[in-house]
Amino acid sequence: MLLVDDDAALRSALRNVLDMRGYDVLEADCRKSALEVLGKKEHIGVIILDLGMPPAVHSTEEGLAVIRATSELMHPAKIIVLTGQDEEQSALEAIREGAFDFLSKPARAEDIVQAVKRAFLFHRNDQAMAAEGMTRLQLNAKVADGLKAVREEAEEKLVRQVLKDTGFNVYQSAARLGLKRESIYYFLKKFEIKRDDS
Amino acid sequence: MTTVDLYPYLIIVGSSILLAAAWLLHRARAQTQRSQALVQLNEGVRFDLLDFLRQCWPELSAGGFSGLEWKLDWFGASVTGSQGAVAEGVLHKSFAVREIALDIRLYHKTRGWEQRYFSQVLADKFFLLLHMDIWIKLGTVSGAFDQTAKMTVFLQHDMKNLLQLVSLAADQLENQVPGQEARLLESLQTTIPAVRDRARHMLKALISDQNMGQPVAVSMAPTLRDTATMYELDIKIVGEATVMVPKESLHSILENLLGNYSWQSRQKSSNPTNLQVEIVNEADAVIVRLMDINGKPCLWPERLFEPFWSERGSGRGIGLYQSRQLANAAGGSLEVNALSDRPLQFVLSLPSANGVSGM
Secondary structure, eight states: OEEEOSOHHHHHHHHHHHHHTTOOOEEESSHHHHHHHHHHOTTOOEEEEOSOBTTBTTSSHHHHHHHHHHHHTTOOOEEEEEEOSOHHHHHHHHHHHTOSEEEESSOOHHHHHHHHHHHHHHHHHHHHHHHTTOOOOOOOOOGGGHHHHHHHHHHHHHHHHHHHHTTSOHHHHHHHHTOOHHHHHHHHHHTTOOTTTO | OOHHHHHHHHHHHHHHHHHHHHHHHHHHHHHHHHHHHHHHHHHHTTTOHHHHHHHOHHHHHHTTEEEEEEEEEETTEEEEEEEEOOOSOEEEEEEEETTEEEEEEEEEOSOOHHHHHHHHHHHHHHHHHHHHHHHHHHHHHHHHHHHHHHHHHHHHHHHHHHHHHHHHHHHHHHTOOTTOHHHHHHHHHHHHHHHHHHHHHHHHHHHOSSOOOOEEEEEHHHHHHHHHHHTTOEEEEEOOOEEEEEHHHHHHHHHHHHHHHHHHHHHOSSSOOEEEEEEEEETTEEEEEEEETTOOOOSOGGGTTOTTOOSSTTOOSOHHHHHHHHHHHTTOEEEEEEETTEEEEEEEEEEBOSSOOOO
8 A cells, every 4th residue: 555645754653553454555755756656556555645745735736636647547546535634625625536535634543444444445346346347437427518428438437447457459458348449449539548648 | 546546455455365375374284283193193003993083182172173972883892982072063974894883973163164174174184094094903803814714724734743643653552453562662763753843843833933043054056956856846057156044944935935936837737837046146145046937927026025915825925925034034135026028036145155156
């Protein structure tokens, strides 16, 4: 798992709590270092994330950017937000961006551990689903936009996910999705998907 | 009747006009002096409406009024006052702004029209001062609340982190994992000193923002480069010099300056922030000129150093104000060059250290 917090002392204390319970913990102190770790470590299952980090320690910008980037990377990690920011507002924003859980500082060690356990459970479940050829998609849809917008977002996410899983192999992706290769090329063009994006 | 026969009359008329003009001039000067006295009194009571109302009567009385009555709703409390005597002629005014409402009556002494005219002029100035005092009071109250609210948010953030640290330490002690006692002790050896340092830091911040330590020699270019890296800003530095300032002050100044550029950079979709910095030695001072060459002209340069004014909602609005205070306290200055057709340029001047390296 990955701990992302700019407060070194807090990171260290939290790491100790989790280490003692047998978790393998990596650390990052800002958005940039967090994304570097995530880019290299595909197997990270859970991220504990502070929202307020440099250079905007008193706003949620940086933390939300990490959630968005994780989602764009199609990284399977479950994100638990642990923050001292204004609770209601930041919880809503974090969940909207795709966070799995939200804890307010100060949180009890036991609550954090329970949240981590839950997140790992869901992560394992997702992995098992993936092994069976299923994937979980999160869609933020406005009802007013209608079904077409939802369908297109779902299509895009699914195509991106499968392309990522197959290492951008069009032939395999088409086979997994039960489509012709031409259809995959059509989606690549439609959603402007490039190899680096997947 | 010849023209010569008219001379005595003309002299009488002319003298009368002259006397009347001299008298009116005298009255006007007297009223001007009373107006100024009211302004001075208002400044003397520091624009406090209640004190001003209670102390203004001698000047008003000398200015031709027979009586004063006022009723004030002062943040929910009702206060009244009266001086002198009620008369027939009255000047009435009411002000109501947010939590302050004032109803005031000034009574004329029964005198001629010219007296009433001069009294009216004095009354208008008096009412203007009262209205101004109301706005000053409300502005002060509102500013203080805004400041407190913002400080509370910032302190809450630090307090929550501190409490989280303490909470984790306490939880670990209460729910020890069997066989991990040595690990727990090791963890507490890191956590507890961190808690102590954090609490000290917060206390220091609460007591004084200016207590920034002793001046030391600091190289400007690497410090600027490190700060820019932290904020992920592109920076080009020309020149180098060593300044003699409290290190924390310099870090705070640069973090505030570059932090603002970082925020602006995140708002822009095109033309990323490109900071050009020039460092030069001038006599005993080091001058640092800083500009985003892709920036736009500043629309409100006059507000840049105004405390508690912020372009961004999440800001405290004291960054640049505090930076200027820190630069001044260190024996330097922080100025801004703002032109309507080019990006803003900050000019930071700091004391030069001995053994300065040149450009």
